[in-house]
Each structure stands twice: as C-alpha cells, then as structure tokens.
Amino acid sequence: MPAGVVELRVPRLFDARAWSRVRLRDRAYLENWEPAAPGAWGERNSPSAWLGQWSTLRALARRGATLPFVITLDGRLVGQVTVGNVVRGSLCSAWVGYWVAADAAGGGVATAATALAVDHCFVDAGLHRVEATVRPENAASLAVLGKLGFRQEGLFRRYLDVAGGWRDHLCLALTTEDIPTGLVNRLVAGGKASLV
Numbered sequence: 001m002p003a004g005v006v007e008l009r010v011p012r013l014f015d016a017r018a019w020s021r022v023r024l025r026d027r028a029y030l031e032n033w034e035p036a037a038p039g040a041w042g043e044r045n046s047p048s049a050w051l052g053q054w055s056t057l058r059a060l061a062r063r064g065a066t067l068p069f070v071i072t073l074d075g076r077l078v079g080q081v082t083v084g085n086v087v088r089g090s091l092c093s094a095w096v097g098y099w100v101a102a103d104a105a106g107g108g109v110a111t112a113a114t115a116l117a118v119d120h121c122f123v124d125a126g127l128h129r130v131e132a133t134v135r136p137e138n139a140a141s142l143a144v145l146g147k148l149g150f151r152q153e154g155l156f157r158r159y160l161d162v163a164g165g166w167r168d169h170l171c172l173a174l175t176t177e178d179i180p181t182g183l184v185n186r187l188v189a190g191g192k193a194s195l196v
C-alpha cells in the first residue's frame, strides 16, 4: 500500500518539537543502527538539541559539504535524509544516510526519499557517485538500497562505532551511469511510486 506523499525539504529551526518527539519515542528502533555520539539519547534528541543539530547542518550546507533534508509524509516530519562528505574535483562523491519514524516505516518512505535525494545529487548538485554504508544485519536498510539498485562494492571491517562497538559495514554505491533516467523515474516505471 502506498505510504502517502513523500517530500524532502530543508531542515528548519521550527522542526525541533516534531523531530524530538519522534526521536525520543523511537529510541529503541533507531539507536541500534545510528553512529555513536557524545551524551545521553534523551539529551541529544531533546527539542533544545535540535538547535545545535540544525545550525551544524546549515553551516555544513553553506560550505557545500552536506545536503541536509527532512522527510515529510503528507506534510508530517517522519525522518531525515542527509547527503554528507560532499567531495568535488576528480571524485565528485558523497555518502547518503537516512532514518524514518517507526510508525511510517514499511510503506516505501525511505526508498522514495533516498531516490529523491540521489536524483538531486546527480542532476542538481553535479555529483558522480553516491555511497551508503550499512551494517550487514540491517535488513530493512539493505532492502531500501536493493530496491534502488545500489551495487555492493565491499565490506569495511570495524568501520563505525554503533550501539557499543566497532561494527562492520557493507559499502554500496551508485554512479550516474547506473541510472541515466533517474531513480524516481525508475521507481515510477516499476510501479513502486507515482508522481503527484
């Protein structure tokens, strides 16, 4: 069943309460997959913590190092997609990361949001390659990347500090040559999404 209307927009300061409400409620579901960070979950996901997150994302975006988005579903904030470590020159590459609220999961939201972000990277931001790193145990995230045609390129041993340990991560990637007509068009052509 289609989840609803999925859109990306820039993060705003007034997202604090909606962002924090989801992050505090979904701690158990999110924490197992997200990189470790200083401070307790409750502190770094409180409404006041959003100010720091938002201003960091905004500063990185202004430098062209990051493309930050919030995901909305029928207008409601349900997650984030972040394109980070944007490198220009002969690499023209970045990573993409995402999370979606538990009560919005399973309806194709992350797939649609990641497709929108990758198309933006390739069409508007002039990147050539986007990669994602995922724990092999994260079946839902691997399913998202699989539906989008990300290619598995390798395994990074003890790559990232997640949930109390240095975790192996699979590296998956797409380059512009893989999707000449774009990811959103591919989802629509495959009957997995429609344009409104």
Ligand SMILES: CC(C)(COP(=O)(O)OP(=O)(O)OC[C@H]1O[C@@H](n2cnc3c(N)ncnc32)[C@H](O)[C@@H]1OP(=O)(O)O)[C@@H](O)C(=O)NCCC(=O)NCCS
Pocket: 029, 030, 033, 034, 098, 099, 100, 101, 104, 105, 106, 107, 108, 109, 110, 111, 112, 133, 134, 135, 138, 139, 140, 141, 143, 144
């Ligand atoms: C990973 C995540 C973003 C997926 O969001 P989502 O909106 O549910 O994703 P989609 O609905 O687009 O696709 C999820 C797919 O995974 C599948 N899936 C979900 N849980 C699964 C599981 N335990 N085993 C196998 N497949 C699973 C779903 O069935 C769906 O595939 P389908 O469309 O073929 O049925 C979300 O689960 C999440 O935020 N998890 C916590 C944070 C996280 O893992 N972030 C990514 C770090 S790399």
